[in-house]
Amino acid sequence: MARVKLTDVTKRYDDVTAVDDMNLDLKDGEFICLVGPSGCGKSTTLETVAGLTKPTSGTITIGDREVTNLPPKDRGIAMVFQNIALFPHMDVYDNISFGLRLRNFPQDEMDERVEEAARVVRLQGMLDRMPSEMSGGQRQRVAIARAIVRDPDVFLMDEPLANLDAKLRVNMRTELQRLHKQLDTTIIYVTHNQAEAMTMSDRIAVLNRGELQQIAPPLVCYNQPANRFVAGFIGSPSMNFVDATVGDGTLDANGYSVSFDTAAIDGVTPGEAVEFGIRPEDLYLADNSAEAADPSRTFSVTTDVLEPMGDEIFVYLKPILDPSGGGGMTDFEERQGLLMSVDPATDISEEEDVEIVLDRARIHLFDDDTGDAISHGVVADADLEAEAERDEAQAD
Numbered sequence: 001m002a003r004v005k006l007t008d009v010t011k012r013y014d015d016v017t018a019v020d021d022m023n024l025d026l027k028d029g030e031f032i033c034l035v036g037p038s039g040c041g042k043s044t045t046l047e048t049v050a051g052l053t054k055p056t057s058g059t060i061t062i063g064d065r066e067v068t069n070l071p072p073k074d075r076g077i078a079m080v081f082q083n084i085a086l087f088p089h090m091d092v093y094d095n096i097s098f099g100l101r102l103r104n105f106p107q108d109e110m111d112e113r114v115e116e117a118a119r120v121v122r123l124q125g126m127l128d129r130m131p132s133e134m135s136g137g138q139r140q141r142v143a144i145a146r147a148i149v150r151d152p153d154v155f156l157m158d159e160p161l162a163n164l165d166a167k168l169r170v171n172m173r174t175e176l177q178r179l180h181k182q183l184d185t186t187i188i189y190v191t192h193n194q195a196e197a198m199t200m201s202d203r204i205a206v207l208n209r210g211e212l213q214q215i216a217p218p219l220v221c222y223n224q225p226a227n228r229f230v231a232g233f234i235g236s237p238s239m240n241f242v243d244a245t246v247g248d249g250t251l252d253a254n255g256y257s258v259s260f261d262t263a264a265i266d267g268v269t270p271g272e273a274v275e276f277g278i279r280p281e282d283l284y285l286a287d288n289s290a291e292a293a294d295p296s297r298t299f300s301v302t303t304d305v306l307e308p309m310g311d312e313i314f315v316y317l318k319p320i321l322d323p324s325g326g327g328g329m330t331d332f333e334e335r336q337g338l339l340m341s342v343d344p345a346t347d348i349s350e351e352e353d354v355e356i357v358l359d360r361a362r363i364h365l366f367d368d369d370t371g372d373a374i375s376h377g378v379v380a381d382a383d384l385e386a387e388a389e390r391d392e393a394q395a396d
């Protein structure tokens, strides 16, 4: 295992900046996922570490060696790609040991390494099988074993599970986590799959347009996104965003006000336009009259389409209208309504008028211009206490 460091790495292709001034510092043994929309520079970043692409500027260090100008074979890395290219005419043993044979490894050491790698990926007893006699998942494990035998300091994986069916993907995900624990190797892993990134990584690096947006443990990216982009990208379904104005101790959107401790947040002033974000699971149906009677906490909405997902129901809400009746159409109305996720046992139907509550401790505020996060879940203590008292009184 080895520390991997990218310092000011930029990669340009003619007029495209694929990677823009990337700085990453990965600890020994860390599992990092690179995520972001298509074309954001994930693969290019990985290729610069692999030595398959030379950065336009910047340096790359693996362990204590600068490798920026070294060929791939001298970097102590092994790669596993999406399209596993096993040699069809070779059995599993020969496929796994291919790289070692090229390096003229002695037979007994080669046997030992292949056996060990096969054990780690649970392919013992299959060494004389041909690739055509194996399932997609088994073939993928051969590809991983081929990387393991090289005993690399760093594994680079580019969508290694992308071609597998959903069930196998989940199995392989746990296999990779086990492998990481067992080998204790630094892994840089490119994926489109959020579940993979959330479950496997020590930290997620979120990229957009070649730029690093945030690198942090999965739950930090989820709960404290650095900016609106990360907030919208991490989490499925996506966070709801609403244009709002900062009031005096309130957050106002479309004629509604939520009491909000604006004084506790640095850098926002009354009258300022902000964007607030709330995740679908942080919206609730008002289920007691104390909540419903408190206009600072509830909104009257009409349900639109319902999507029962098995473990939850996605409830699309029609856009909220200004309760004063004034104002008419607003830009909020032209936007999509909010999405709420509720328990599958909830008694709810389409076209139903409901009162919803939003969990104020889970509101994210973003700068309207830069998209940078201003705050996450700031609620005045006094408000929370008052709410708790009302809820308690209601319960009695």
Ligand SMILES: Nc1ncnc2c1ncn2[C@@H]1O[C@H](COP(=O)(O)OP(=O)(O)OP(=O)(O)O)[C@@H](O)[C@H]1O
Residues within 6 Å of the ligand: 013, 016, 017, 018, 036, 037, 038, 039, 040, 041, 042, 043, 044, 045
């Ligand atoms: N060899 C190349 N020549 C020119 N442009 C390239 C080359 N390789 C990548 N690019 C461009 O660089 C940008 C980043 O590409 P990259 O493949 O790194 O993105 P990615 O995040 O891995 O995308 P995906 O998720 O679709 O695989 C894209 O705009 C792409 O078109």
